[in-house]
Amino acid sequence: MLPKILSSQRRARRLGALLHYLVLVLVALFCAFPMLWTLSTAIGTEGNVFAFPPSLIPSAPSWVNFAEVFKVIDLGRYYWNSIWITFWTVVWTVVVCALAAYPLARLKFKGRQLVFSIILVTLMLPTEVNFLVNFITMSKLGLVNTHLGVILPTIAGAIGIFMLKSAFEEVPQDLIDAARVDGASELRIFWQIMLPLALPQIATLIIFTTVTSWNNFLWPGVVLTKSELMPLAVGILELSGTFGSATRVIAAGAVLTIAPALLVFFFTQRFFMRGLDGAVK
Amino acid sequence: MDTTADALETTAVNTPRAARRPRLPASAQAWLFLTPALLLLAAFTFWPVLWGSYLAFTEYKVITPPEWVGLKNFEELFADEVFITSVKNSLLYLLIVPFIQLGALGLAVLVNNSLPGIKFFRAAFYVPVVTSVSVVGIMWGWMYNEQGLINAVLQWLRVINEPVGWLTDDRIALYAVMFVTMWRGLGWYMVLYLAGLQSIPKEVEEAAILDGANRWQRFWRITVPMLAPTILLCSVLSTLAAMKVLEEVLILTQGGPISSTFTGLYYAYDMGIRSFNFPRALAASLVVSVFCILIAWLNFKFIRPRHR
Numbered sequence: 001m002l003p004k005i006l007s008s009q010r011r012a013r014r015l016g017a018l019l020h021y022l023v024l025v026l027v028a029l030f031c032a033f034p035m036l037w038t039l040s041t042a043i044g045t046e047g048n049v050f051a052f053p054p055s056l057i058p059s060a061p062s063w064v065n066f067a068e069v070f071k072v073i074d075l076g077r078y079y080w081n082s083i084w085i086t087f088w089t090v091v092w093t094v095v096v097c098a099l100a101a102y103p104l105a106r107l108k109f110k111g112r113q114l115v116f117s118i119i120l121v122t123l124m125l126p127t128e129v130n131f132l133v134n135f136i137t138m139s140k141l142g143l144v145n146t147h148l149g150v151i152l153p154t155i156a157g158a159i160g161i162f163m164l165k166s167a168f169e170e171v172p173q174d175l176i177d178a179a180r181v182d183g184a185s186e187l188r189i190f191w192q193i194m195l196p197l198a199l200p201q202i203a204t205l206i207i208f209t210t211v212t213s214w215n216n217f218l219w220p221g222v223v224l225t226k227s228e229l230m231p232l233a234v235g236i237l238e239l240s241g242t243f244g245s246a247t248r249v250i251a252a253g254a255v256l257t258i259a260p261a262l263l264v265f266f267f268t269q270r271f272f273m274r275g276l277d278g279a280v281k
Numbered sequence: 282m283d284t285t286a287d288a289l290e291t292t293a294v295n296t297p298r299a300a301r302r303p304r305l306p307a308s309a310q311a312w313l314f315l316t317p318a319l320l321l322l323a324a325f326t327f328w329p330v331l332w333g334s335y336l337a338f339t340e341y342k343v344i345t346p347p348e349w350v351g352l353k354n355f356e357e358l359f360a361d362e363v364f365i366t367s368v369k370n371s372l373l374y375l376l377i378v379p380f381i382q383l384g385a386l387g388l389a390v391l392v393n394n395s396l397p398g399i400k401f402f403r404a405a406f407y408v409p410v411v412t413s414v415s416v417v418g419i420m421w422g423w424m425y426n427e428q429g430l431i432n433a434v435l436q437w438l439r440v441i442n443e444p445v446g447w448l449t450d451d452r453i454a455l456y457a458v459m460f461v462t463m464w465r466g467l468g469w470y471m472v473l474y475l476a477g478l479q480s481i482p483k484e485v486e487e488a489a490i491l492d493g494a495n496r497w498q499r500f501w502r503i504t505v506p507m508l509a510p511t512i513l514l515c516s517v518l519s520t521l522a523a524m525k526v527l528e529e530v531l532i533l534t535q536g537g538p539i540s541s542t543f544t545g546l547y548y549a550y551d552m553g554i555r556s557f558n559f560p561r562a563l564a565a566s567l568v569v570s571v572f573c574i575l576i577a578w579l580n581f582k583f584i585r586p587r588h589r
Contacts, residue, residue: 021396024402109312156322
C-alpha cells in the first residue's frame with residue numbers, strides 16, 4: 001500500500017516538474033525567439049525569409065551575409081565608434097561617480113546632506129525629455145556631431161554614485177584612520193584604499209555602463225547626424241533604411257550589433273540578477 | 282584650544298607632516314571631489330529641466346534670445362489634434378501596466394527555485410532587456426510584417442483569413458507597439474520581483490506548509506502581502522515608463538499610420554528634433570512631466586502609509 005502511494009506521489013511531482021519546464025521553455029521561446037530567428041536568418045542563404053513554418057535551423061548555413069554586411073555599409077567604422085564611445089563612457093563614469101561617492105560616504109563637510117539630496121532629486125526629475133535642451137546646449141558648445149557630445153551627458157548618474165557610496169561605506173574606518181595617521185592625503189586614501197576595496201561594485205558599474213552605453217540609441221541618434229560618427233545601435237537603422245529588402249544582410253548586421261552586449265550579459269549574469277537589488281534599495 | 286578628544290588627536294598627529302605639506306581643509310577637499318559630478322549634473326540634468334520649463338513659455342529659435350509669450354505655446358499645443366491623440370495614446374499606454382506586472386510576477390515565481398538549468402531560463406527572460414532597442418525595432422518589424430511570422434501563424438491556426446497590418450492599420454498599430462514595450466520590460470521587472478521573493482524568509486512559507494496551506498493559498502496569503510512594497514515600487518516604475526514611451530514608437534512606426542501611434546514624448550521628439558520647434562516640444566514635454574508628477578504623487582500617497 002505504502003510504496004504505491006509513494007510512487008504515485010513521485011509521479012505527480014515528476015509531472016509537475018515537467019509542466020514547469022514546459023512553461024519555462026515556452027516563455028523562453030517567447031522572449032528569445034526574435035533573436036533566434038534573426039540569427040537563423042543571418043546564417044541562412046536559401047529560401048524565403050518569411051516562409052512558414054519558420055526554419056530555425058537553416059539548410060545551408062554560411063557566413064556570407066556577415067561578409068556582405070561589411071561591404072554594404074562601413075560596419076567596421078560603426079563598430080569602432082561603439083567601442084570608442086562605450087570605452088570612454090565607462091572610464092569617465094567610474095572616475096566621476098567614484099570621486100563624488102567618496103566624500104559623500106566618508107568625509108564630514110558642510111553641505112553634505114544638501115549635496116546628497118540634490119543627487120537624490122535627479123532620480124525624481126522627469127529627465128527623459130532632457131535630450132531636447134541638451135541638444136540645444138550641445139549645438140551652442142559646438143559638440144553636435146562629436147563623440148564628446150554623446151558621452152558628456154551620460155557620465156554623472158545618481159545610481160552610479162549611490163552604488164559606489166554604499167561600497168565605500170563598508171570600508172573599515174580603522175584603515176582610513178591608519179592611513180591618515182601616516183599622513184596620506186584624501187586623494188591617496190581614495191586611490192589606494194577605497195578603489196581597490198570597492199572593486200566588486202566598480203565591476204558592477206562597469207558592466208552595467210558597458211551594456212547601457214553599447215545599446216544606447218536615442219541620444220547618440222539625436223546628437224550625431226553624420227553617418228561616419230554613429231555607433232552600431234544607430235548605424236544599424238541606416239542599413240535597414242537603405243537596404244530594406246536585403247533582409248539576410250540586415251539580420252547579419254543586427255546580430256553583430258547585439259552580440260557584444262549579449263556576450264557581456266551572459267558571462268556576467270549574476271551581476272544583473274543581483275546588482276539591480278542594490279541599485280533599487 | 283579645542284576640547285574634544287577627536288580634535289586633539291588630529292592636531293597632535295598631523296602637525297609635523299602638515300608643516301611639510303600644506304593641506305586643504307577636509308571640506309574643501311570634499312568639494313573638489315564632488316565638483317566634476319555636480320558640474321555635469323547641473324549642466325545636463327538640472328539645467329535642461331529649468332531652462333526647458335522656461336523655454337516652453339517663450340518664442341525661441343535658438344539663434345536669437347528667447348522671448349516670453351506666456352501660454353501661447355500651450356494654446357497651440359492643445360489646438361493641435363496630433364497632440365490630443367498623443368495624450369490619449371499615452372494614457373492608453375497605461376493599460377500595459379497590469380499585464381506587465383502580472384506577467385513579471387508570474388515569471389519571477391516560475392524561476393524562484395533551484396531546478397537544474399533555472400539560471401539559463403532567467404537569462405533567457407532577461408535577453409530582451411539587454412538588446413538594443415534599434416535591433417528590437419528591426420526584429421519586431423519583421424515579425425509584424427504583412428508576410429511576417431505572426432500573420433503566418435495566425436493564418437495557419439485559422440484565427441484570421443487575411444493578413445493583418447499590425448503596424449500599418451491605424452486601429453491596431455498602437456497596441457502592437459505596446460506589446461513590444463511589454464515584451465521588453467518583462468525581464469526587468471522579473472528581476473525586481475525575484476529579489477523581493479528571495480527576501481521573504483523561508484520559515485514563513487514552511488510554517489504555512491505545516492499548517493496545510495496549498496500552493497495557491499500560500500501565494501495569495503503570504504507571497505503577495507509580503508511582496509507589497511516591491512509590487513508598489515514596480516507599479517510606479519512601470520506606470521512612469523509607460524507614460525514616457527518614445528523609443529519604441531520612433532523605431533517601429535514613427536508615429537504613423539496617420540499619427541495614430543504618437544505618444545506624448547514622441548510628439549516632443551518630433552516637434553523638437555525633426556521640426557526644430559523647441560518651445561512647442563518643451564511645452565508638450567512639460568505636459569507629460571505634469572502627468573508623471575501626478576502619477577508619482579498618487580503612488581507615493583499609496584506607498585507611504587504601508588511602510589510605517
